[in-house]
Structures are given as C-alpha cells and as structure tokens.
Amino acid sequence: MTDSTMRALVVEQLGGPEVLQLRDVPVPQPGAGQVRVKVEAVGINFADVLAVRGEYLTRTRLPMTPGMEFAGSVDALGEGVMGFSVGQRVAVLGGVGGLAEFAVVPAGALLPVPESLSAPEAAAFPVSYLTAFFALSTLGYSRAGEWVVVQAAAGALGTASVQLAKSMGLNVIALASSDEKLQVARDLGADVTFTSDTADLVDRVREATGGRGANLVLEVVGGKGFQGSLDMLAPRGRVIVIGAASREPSTLRPVELMKRNLTVTGLWLTSLMQDPEAAREAVAFLTPLLASGQVRPQVGPTYALAETGQAFEDLLGRRTTGKVIIEPQR
Numbered sequence: 001m002t003d004s005t006m007r008a009l010v011v012e013q014l015g016g017p018e019v020l021q022l023r024d025v026p027v028p029q030p031g032a033g034q035v036r037v038k039v040e041a042v043g044i045n046f047a048d049v050l051a052v053r054g055e056y057l058t059r060t061r062l063p064m065t066p067g068m069e070f071a072g073s074v075d076a077l078g079e080g081v082m083g084f085s086v087g088q089r090v091a092v093l094g095g096v097g098g099l100a101e102f103a104v105v106p107a108g109a110l111l112p113v114p115e116s117l118s119a120p121e122a123a124a125f126p127v128s129y130l131t132a133f134f135a136l137s138t139l140g141y142s143r144a145g146e147w148v149v150v151q152a153a154a155g156a157l158g159t160a161s162v163q164l165a166k167s168m169g170l171n172v173i174a175l176a177s178s179d180e181k182l183q184v185a186r187d188l189g190a191d192v193t194f195t196s197d198t199a200d201l202v203d204r205v206r207e208a209t210g211g212r213g214a215n216l217v218l219e220v221v222g223g224k225g226f227q228g229s230l231d232m233l234a235p236r237g238r239v240i241v242i243g244a245a246s247r248e249p250s251t252l253r254p255v256e257l258m259k260r261n262l263t264v265t266g267l268w269l270t271s272l273m274q275d276p277e278a279a280r281e282a283v284a285f286l287t288p289l290l291a292s293g294q295v296r297p298q299v300g301p302t303y304a305l306a307e308t309g310q311a312f313e314d315l316l317g318r319r320t321t322g323k324v325i326i327e328p329q330r
C-alpha cells in the first residue's frame with residue numbers, strides 16, 4: 001500500500017470464493033456524516049457468504065467489497081460528525097466494505113467498544129449478540145426458568161445465544177453436528193446437549209424438559225428438521241426463524257399451530273436495527289454484560305485478508321466454531 005492506496009477484496013461477479021479478488025484500490029474518503037475506520041478485524045457471517053453467492057435475502061449490488069461487521073479505530077471524520085474522535089476504538093454494524101484495510105461508513109453504523117474487548121472480540125459481537133438478544137427477548141418473550149433450544153450452538157450466533165440465554169436465567173438445550181461442537185456449548189453453560197442427528201430428538205427434548213417441551217426454539221437450520229422444531233415445543237411455545245443454513249425449504253401448515261397455540265416469528269437483524277428505539281434498547285442491554293465479561297464473544301478461526309476465500313469455505317463447510325475473523329492489517 002502507498003499513502004493513497006490500500007488492499008481490499010473486490011467482488012465483480014457472484015459466485016464462490018474464487019470471485020473474491022484482492023486488489024490495490026484508493027483509500028476511501030469520508031463524506032459528510034461519514035467516518036473512515038482503520039479495519040483491524042472483520043466478523044464473517046453466513047450472510048456474507050450467501051450475499052457473495054447471490055443467495056441472500058436481498059439482491060447483491062456489484063461491484064462490492066463485502067464485510068458488514070468489523071472493528072478497528074476511527075481514522076478520519078467527515079464533515080459534521082460529532083461524538084467520535086480519531087483513534088477511538090469502534091465496532092461497525094451494517095456497513096459494507098469491511099474486507100479492506102480502511103472502510104468508510106455512516107457515523108450511525110458505529111458502536112462503542114468496551115475497553116475489555118480485543119479487536120477480534122469486538123468484531124465478533126454486533127451481529128451475533130444483537131440477533132441473540134432480539135430472538136430471546138424482543139421477539140422470543142423468554143422468561144427466566146424457561147427452556148430454549150439453540151441450534152448450531154457452537155457457531156457464532158449459537159455461542160452468543162447460549163451465553164445470553166444463560167445470563168437471562170434460561171435453561172439451554174444445545175444442538176450441533178458433533179460432540180466436539182457440543183463441548184463448546186457445554187463450556188459456555190449449556191444445560192443439556194444433543195447432536196442434531198439424534199434419531200429421537202423430539203422425545204429427548206421432551207424428556208429433558210420434564211415432558212412439557214421447549215418454550216422457545218431458535219431455528220437457524222430449516223429444511224426437513226423444521227417440523228421437529230414445532231414438535232418439540234411446549235404449549236404456547238415459540239419458534240423464532242432466524243436462518244436456513246441447510247438452504248433447504250421448510251414446510252409450515254398454519255393450522256397445525258392452533259392446537260397447542262404455537263407461534264412462529266421471523267427475525268431479520270437488518271430491519272430490526274432500523275428501529276432506533278429497539279436498537280438502543282438492545283445495545284443498552286448488551287453493553288454492561290460485555291464490559292463486565294459476563295458474556296464474551298467467541299473468536300473462532302482467524303485469517304489474513306488474502307485467505308478470505310478459505311474462511312468462506314470453512315464457514316459454509318461447517319468446519320468452524322465461534323466467529324470467523326479476518327485481520328486485514330496483517
């Protein structure tokens with residue numbers, strides 16, 4: 001890099017890891033209301049991988065530099081930006097362009113970072129913990145003592161959900177594809193764990209909950225297992241549909257919900273964060289838990305910018321636990 005250029009990943013066509021091109025591009029200049037961030041760590045989400053493949057909820061606009069969640073320090077302020085100073089440590093949610101040495105984002109996308117968090121931990125926090133908060137609290141209405149089933153419990157969202165659920169006094173049943181992954185969930189306090197291919201999973205969940213069933217299921221896999229998520233619910237139980245990592249369709253027959261008064265609710269973090277009141281409530285709830293160390297973002301495998309394709313493959317190939325991190329400065 002020279003003073004005016006930087007390394008960035010550029011995507012010009014949709015596809016797999018081969019479409020991620022490492023280029024030298026101009027360092028972006030912040031306009032009015034924008035901030036330039038020196039990017040130290042980027043959290044890679046399932047959504048980033050799907051967006052580059054053209055399989056996400058929204059249409060991917062090209063060319064683009066992926067990276068919606070990252071952490072670093074304020075490098076330059078655009079006109080009219082108040083409340084931030086150069087050098088301040090920040091996390092960013094909802095920007096794009098994180099997979100670069102520098103990124104320009106609206107000042108409204110910045111979140112303060114508790115001193116106690118490293119840059120990778122700060123990058124591992126926004127998407128997973130805010131989603132977990134909305135799923136358990138705002139949309140899930142969970143109360144202490146209830147039972148929640150967390151799928152893909154060793155993943156980025158899963159580890160955040162297990163920790164947050166325990167901090168809220170919930171009983172956690174963790175599901176994952178291997179016992180090594182379940183150990184990650186147990187280490188974070190999961191009360192009961194089952195591999196997700198357990199043949200009589202619905203019966204086992206019922207047994208674990210004293211015969212009643214779970215109050216809440218955080219559904220992130222979808223496909224043929226979705227029926228099981230409904231079947232394992234207690235009367236008045238809730239399924240929060242957060243993802244479909246299986247990329248298979250789920251079938252729902254609404255009349256089936258009537259008999260036990262079940263609820264199925266969709267959750268998309270992007271639209272929830274557009275409600276400033278809801279966003280403030282979530283950040284206010286999470287900040288002290290993070291600052292005190294009561295919840296700790298789980299940093300998973302860490303890669304250099306040039307290795308991002310491998311990171312995408314490892315995430316999609318179910319080989320990772322915690323949050324996959326890219327460090328653009330190394």
Ligand code: NDP
Pocket residue numbers: 044045046047127128131152153154155156157158175176177178181196220221241242243244245246247267268269270315316317318319320321322323
């Ligand atoms: P994770 O770190 O959880 O990785 C994905 C995990 O999904 C895998 O490790 C794997 O865990 C599980 N999985 C199950 N089936 C498959 C499959 N067929 N292919 C790949 N993975 C599979 O990723 P994220 O935390 O980024 O995301 C988890 C889920 O939550 C995704 O569905 C994502 O889209 C969703 N999400 C949605 C948000 C929203 O706003 N709605 C926000 C954040 C995440 P295992 O091997 O244990 O099964």
